[in-house]
Amino acid sequence: MTHPSELISAYLDGELIGDETSKLLSHLATCGRCSADLEELQSVRTAVRSLPVLELPPGLVPEADAFVVPIHRNRGVWVGAAAAAVALIIAIASIVTPPPVSISVDDLTSRFGARASLDPAFSPAKVVVPVLGELSE
Amino acid sequence: MVESIPLTWEEVARVYGRKIYNFAYRLTGNADDAHDLVQEVLLRVRRGLENYQPGSFEGWLWRITRNAFLDEIRKRKRRPTTPLPDEIDRWDAATSDPADVEYARITLGDDIQKALLELPIEFREAVVLCDVVGLSYEEIAQAASVPIGTVRSRIHRGRRMMKELLT
Numbered sequence: 001m002t003h004p005s006e007l008i009s010a011y012l013d014g015e016l017i018g019d020e021t022s023k024l025l026s027h028l029a030t031c032g033r034c035s036a037d038l039e040e041l042q043s044v045r046t047a048v049r050s051l052p053v054l055e056l057p058p059g060l061v062p063e064a065d066a067f068v069v070p071i072h073r074n075r076g077v078w079v080g081a082a083a084a085a086v087a088l089i090i091a092i093a094s095i096v097t098p099p100p101v102s103i104s105v106d107d108l109t110s111r112f113g114a115r116a117s118l119d120p121a122f123s124p125a126k127v128v129v130p131v132l133g134e135l136s137e
Numbered sequence: 138m139v140e141s142i143p144l145t146w147e148e149v150a151r152v153y154g155r156k157i158y159n160f161a162y163r164l165t166g167n168a169d170d171a172h173d174l175v176q177e178v179l180l181r182v183r184r185g186l187e188n189y190q191p192g193s194f195e196g197w198l199w200r201i202t203r204n205a206f207l208d209e210i211r212k213r214k215r216r217p218t219t220p221l222p223d224e225i226d227r228w229d230a231a232t233s234d235p236a237d238v239e240y241a242r243i244t245l246g247d248d249i250q251k252a253l254l255e256l257p258i259e260f261r262e263a264v265v266l267c268d269v270v271g272l273s274y275e276e277i278a279q280a281a282s283v284p285i286g287t288v289r290s291r292i293h294r295g296r297r298m299m300k301e302l303l304t
Contacts, residue, residue, distance in 0.1 A: 006289065010289050041296050044300050045296060047249050048249060048253070048269065049268045054158060054159050056154050056158050057168075060176065
């Protein structure tokens with residue numbers, strides 16, 4: 001008797017295709033060895049899946065805004081000017097310091113604009129891009 | 138095109154960081170190695186997002202994760218004084234460090250972890266991607282660049298070996 005044992009794990013994972021399921025089930029109905037195999041493999045599968053989920057150690061993932069350019073924001077026309085200045089600096093940095101920046105201009109502009117409109121504590125136009133290397137890393 | 142990227146790097150880090158960490162920990166059995174691997178993977182993802190083409194994001198992400206792990210193994214092969222994960226009892230190594238003792242304290246299923254570490258790396262990787270990360274066979278095949286039939290075989294053989302190890 002040929003034992004389709006390799007189908008058993010795939011069956012447990014719902015990964016059988018075509019008529020494999022019906023073939024395996026027919027075989028299991030008459031084969032005690034494969035039925036026992038199925039139970040044991042199911043136990044192993046359940047055991048691995050029940051391993052506790054570990055939390056990410058603190059500090060491994062940066063803050064959400066860690067790569068937003070920290071700019072002293074401004075209102076009105078200065079918002080566009082500041083965003084354009086940042087985009088220009090980033091563009092230059094991306095040329096002289098490969099690999100290039102992984103933030104799009106649109107992304108920066110939208111973030112900057114959104115933050116500017118939400119932050120009432122604006123100071124007059126003062127654009128500070130602290131570390132270019134950090135951006136283009 | 139940057140506009141076609143579905144997630145920013147920060148979002149990837151937040152959403153997938155824990156999954157990558159669990160994958161790395163179960164693969165290495167060591168918190169420090171898992172920590173280093175997550176950092177390396179996130180760095181590669183951040184760089185790679187710019188050239189990412191819309192498609193199977195999971196396959197792309199786990200291919201990067203897998204490659205980072207294999208690169209680390211290759212590096213250690215070139216530095217013979219540093220043992221490979223497969224060449225030492227990682228569980229003993231893990232419990233020798235205070236930081237890892239804490240992990241050992243909170244980690245249940247020690248025998249399962251030990252058995253995982255006994256598997257050949259291809260089997261361990263397939264079992265962990267399937268049962269810990271929850272990827273489909275197709276996603277695992279994409280990540281490992283092998284046919285689905287190979288994934289099926291590796292998972293089955295890995296589980297069979299674990300069954301022997303656990304009895």
